[in-house]
Amino acid sequence: MTDKPILIAGGRVVDPSRGVDQVLDVLMKDGVIARVGERIAAPKGADVFYAEGLVVAPGFVDLHVHFREPGFEHKETIATGTASAAAGGYTTVCCMANTDPVIDDAPAVAFLVRRIRETAKIRVLPIGAVTKNLEGKELSEIGLMKAEGIVAISDDGKPVSNGQLMRRAMEYASMFSLPVVVHAEDPHLAQGGAMNEGLVSTRLGLPGMPNAAESAMVARDLQIAALTGTPLHFAHVSTKESLALIRQARASGVKVTCEATPHHLTLTDDAVSRSRYDTNYKMNPPLRTEEDRQALVDALNDGTIDAIATDHAPHHPDEKALEFADAPFGIIGLETALPVLVDAFLPAKVLSVSRLVELLSTSPCRAFGLQGGTLAEGVSADVVVFSTENKTTFTAEALESRSRNTPWLGRTLRGRVERTYFGGREVYRYDESRRRPAAAPASR
Ligand SMILES: [Zn+2]
Structure with missing residues (x-):
């Protein structure tokens, strides 16, 4: 089964490996970065994530x-x-x-x-x-x-x-x-x-x-x-x-x-x-x-x-x-x-x-000397999309780690990881419902 192509549209692409810092689209296909450029047309059947105001980075x-x-x-x-x-x-x-x-x-x-x-x-x-x-x-x-x-x-x-x-x-x-x-x-x-x-x-x-x-x-x-x-x-x-x-x-x-x-x-x-x-x-x-x-x-x-x-x-x-x-x-x-x-x-x-x-x-x-750290075309589509404005609250319910030993538990800080993609597949998506301390326990 091949994964659907994913287009991350309109985000601020920050790729220090190539000195890129501008609003661009990123197309992930067949596990790799297929294209980074302006106004890329979404291929048929692609998932599109509109990332206006968000940073798209390796x-x-x-x-x-x-x-x-x-x-x-x-x-x-x-x-x-x-x-x-x-x-x-x-x-x-x-x-x-x-x-x-x-x-x-x-x-x-x-x-x-x-x-x-x-x-x-x-x-x-x-x-x-x-x-x-x-x-x-x-x-x-x-x-x-x-x-x-x-x-x-x-x-x-x-x-x-x-x-x-x-x-x-x-x-x-x-x-x-x-x-x-x-x-x-x-x-x-x-x-x-x-x-x-x-x-x-x-x-x-x-x-x-x-x-x-x-x-x-x-x-x-x-x-x-x-x-x-x-x-x-x-x-x-x-x-x-x-x-x-x-x-x-x-x-x-x-x-x-x-x-x-x-x-x-x-x-x-x-x-x-x-x-x-x-x-x-x-x-x-x-x-x-x-x-x-x-x-x-x-x-x-x-x-x-x-x-x-x-x-x-x-x-x-x-x-x-x-x-x-x-x-x-x-x-x-x-x-x-x-x-x-x-x-x-x-x-x-x-x-x-x-x-x-x-x-x-x-x-x-x-x-x-590792591969990665770049959004160059053809490399594994390992991508993070984050916000420098949205906030994250660290609740015990939301932590994926099996342990809870952090001084920031219960704190709210500016900055939030919105999506993570590994090899062109989504491996994390921010979920607001798991961040509210008063919410019912999230099913794990
Ligand atoms: Zn040590």
């Missing part, structure tokens, strides 16, 4: 999610995680290896790829572990995992504290043309920390993680990258010191890219205090100070940051209900990302729509 690409399958399906599965991604405008995500079992050998990747094929709504690209069982002792089967389809290696969630092992991982990664994704943390400097080390942690009496716990490891791994020539990607950069090191290394020729999360870009450690220890403000790296946050925002525009990634980290309510010091790190992020960023940065003119799309789609693809 589907978002998240380099950093945790889907918890296999092993922690009570938090998230590939099915619920990709439904959440589609609702957030994402058409490609890269999932981290810290599942149970860890994705550290060829059979584990093969299993994951099969589950993705069977249950995913959008494209999911696996990331393999750097070390066996994320133990930081022995390298995983990097080459064999590449043959099964991994797109990068990372021990995310844990740092690779042994520098010699990191060097060897980078040398192997180079041979197989895989980027190494670094969770930069000196485990000894960060040990026992529950939040950012600073005035707020002192006032609250919570153990802190200093900025140096991140930047010391960034410095080490940049040095090793310079030694090996391997492309390095820093996950969830959170400090001004890390940004300065990355800028400097890049200027001296080191192949380095990095990402920041919506929460580090919009929140500070003050939120832990104001929320009275709400564990939805507990993440690793922790929310930092306003000075660090401002440095991250500046780095979005000066090009130091290549990608906005969510670090989507679902946890069961019972786990997040623990005391602040004992609760697990992380929040879900796929469904909140666009409204959080639009609300914080577009009205204030901190970011342009085009730069926002570039950071969410085109530039992440470039960082990992």
Whole structure:
């Protein structure tokens, strides 16, 4: 059965990959972008979506999610995680290896790829572990995992504290043309920390993680990258010191890219205090100070940051209900990302729509050498249609994720994903009835 062609008419097409930002029509046919142009006639039998006032862009690409399958399906599965991604405008995500079992050998990747094929709504690209069982002792089967389809290696969630092992991982990664994704943390400097080390942690009496716990490891791994020539990607950069090191290394020729999360870009450690220890403000790296946050925002525009990634980290309510010091790190992020960023940065003119799309789609693809991030004719029709004016209310009923750990639950923000298309098929459509807190429970 072939899908009906879909014509998205009259939207503001923003495609940073080709420098396009104008009102155009987009025709999707046979799974690909058939044409982008002015006043395209709808083919016979086509569905037409009038997108006046809406932005039409290449589907978002998240380099950093945790889907918890296999092993922690009570938090998230590939099915619920990709439904959440589609609702957030994402058409490609890269999932981290810290599942149970860890994705550290060829059979584990093969299993994951099969589950993705069977249950995913959008494209999911696996990331393999750097070390066996994320133990930081022995390298995983990097080459064999590449043959099964991994797109990068990372021990995310844990740092690779042994520098010699990191060097060897980078040398192997180079041979197989895989980027190494670094969770930069000196485990000894960060040990026992529950939040950012600073005035707020002192006032609250919570153990802190200093900025140096991140930047010391960034410095080490940049040095090793310079030694090996391997492309390095820093996950969830959170400090001004890390940004300065990355800028400097890049200027001296080191192949380095990095990402920041919506929460580090919009929140500070003050939120832990104001929320009275709400564990939805507990993440690793922790929310930092306003000075660090401002440095991250500046780095979005000066090009130091290549990608906005969510670090989507679902946890069961019972786990997040623990005391602040004992609760697990992380929040879900796929469904909140666009409204959080639009609300914080577009009205204030901190970011342009085009730069926002570039950071969410085109530039992440470039960082990992992935296909996508473009509306060029002939590519897979992965498209997001969103509003910069309409608002989104985050209700428990409307979230597609299996988990609810987000500080934005119950909040209403400007910005809304209206439709998501993957391979020319609609995989998400905004439904107002599921956003009203008073409405009858939506059938799922
Ligand atoms: Zn991490």
